[in-house]
Amino acid sequence: MDGVEPVQATSGIPLLQTSDLTKDFRGFRAVDGISLSINAGTIHALVGPNGAGKTTLFNLLSGFLAPTSGSIAYRGKDITGKAPEQIAHLGIARSFQITSLFDQLTGLEHLELALASPTGLGMRFWRSERQMGQFRQRSLELIDEVGLAHLADKVAGSLAYGQKRALELALALALDPSLLLLDEPTAGMGLEDVDRTIDLVRQVAKGRTVVLVDHNMHVVGSLADRVTVLQQGQILAEGSYEQVRMDDRVITAYLGNAHA
């Protein structure tokens, strides 16, 4: 791979590692033999043209899809085939490319639900919902962090698009994950919101590992420690943002469009 640095020798095992991960949809190969290492404590961007397989890869990593072949290891343990809720409990949280919230619940109720998830409170059908109040303080902090404090009691269905994206991010954060998978956190946002989201992601990435999909090269350039370029389900190149940006194949396959 000329122009791309060889995979760095890193201390210890990577936080997340896929080997030869493949996903077929009725004969169509959306993810094609991806072997990827995500190092702990880094922000790792996945880029690639539409249909490259980024979201499908996220769905595999978060358990929403089962791979056709290949495996996924997290902290050195095989997690292939685990259900989404099990993966969430292991400390892997994801956001969705399509805003994915509970329309009839308020922002605070969303965050309380996320915070209550590991405690098992959700099963208590004989207790009052007021029990959720124990998570109120932390929920208020989280919602303030993403700039939605003034809308904390509005149901998600009535929020504007950018506000929903922000709540989506807060929701993933509420799980206090070790590994955060963000699928296009800035999709459809205005410039100001994009910059605020960049700051926010940088802030929450402290002490965490983040895998980020984004089409916005400004976002990728300012955040990513490492970039993997996907094309047609395969890894096309990998390296730092600067290295990948210079790679001829990447320019023709993907960035070329933007230059035109």
Added chain:
Amino acid sequence: MTQQIKGSSGIIEPDLARRVNLDTAEHDVINPDLTRSPGKGRRRSPLRWIMLAVGLVATLALPWLVYPPVAMDIAAWALFAISVDLLLGYTGLLSFGHAAFWGSSSYVTGLIAINWGVPFPLAILGGMLFAMAIAVPIGYLSVRRTGIYFAMVTLAFAQMVYFVANQLSGLTGGENGLQAIPRSFFGIESVETDSFTFYYAAIGLILLGTWAAWRIVHSPFGRVLVAIRDNPARARALGYDVDRYKIIVFVLSAGLAGLAGGVFAISHGFTSLQELEWTTSGKVVLITVLGGIGTLWGGPLGAAIVVTLEDWLTSSGFEGTGIILGSIFVLIVLLFRHGIWGTTQDLFQRRRKAD
């Protein structure tokens, strides 16, 4: 190179949304207007104490207003409808087989009362537990399906229960049903013989069941249910085992349906295969949707309307009850998309906003 590369917008998003739904098999096929319930039943209305008082007074006054056995029917169907609403309105699951729980409990309640002569609340408790017990495997096997598929699987299981009850005619009386179910109640004769007094002895069980439904809806569990209804994939990503929650609410709902079916059997003094028929499952869904889902008030309102109307039409010797009820149902669903209760609520809220 700071320019946004286009393409993450518009065109592909519906496609992705569809895929997420397909991948997790959570796609809902039921009319979204019916299932996308307002869910306002979980919000604390400022009028809730007044509504509660009116509801209680109406419940206690009912046997004065209508023939007491009809009053009891209304109460039983109201709780039955609430049990369906717990699934349909709060979890987004349309069960088309709830007669299995109502009907099987009516048989078990009847058999316990006939064979052991225990006070009727105990017999009903037995029926309710039986309904919950059969709901465990049925729920386990059906919650993996959603939308119309869930409805069909529950219907299939209910037909199996019907078939079994028909086969075990030695126990269930087959076509004849179970006759002469006694109403023992600690030797208090007026309860055992007089349907007016019986109403007040039995209504406590219905109110207890209604309270249980209210407690479930307003619990942390209830909030998870609404989350599952609104977006099951998201609930899973938050770490909630959606199938497990669905099985539990299914069993709880079956318990309430069983409680209602037991009261119904004791009130009538007999039970028959009709209580296990798919038409019974259909009728309770009709009552629930008519009243309005996702509010807990809709079921009782629907039950009051349908049972009264049915009683009135039958006693006037009219043959086509089904046609009339069917037409009313179609009209109401077309005119009031959130059912009677939901639409009234919408009107009030619009008025309040306008003020």
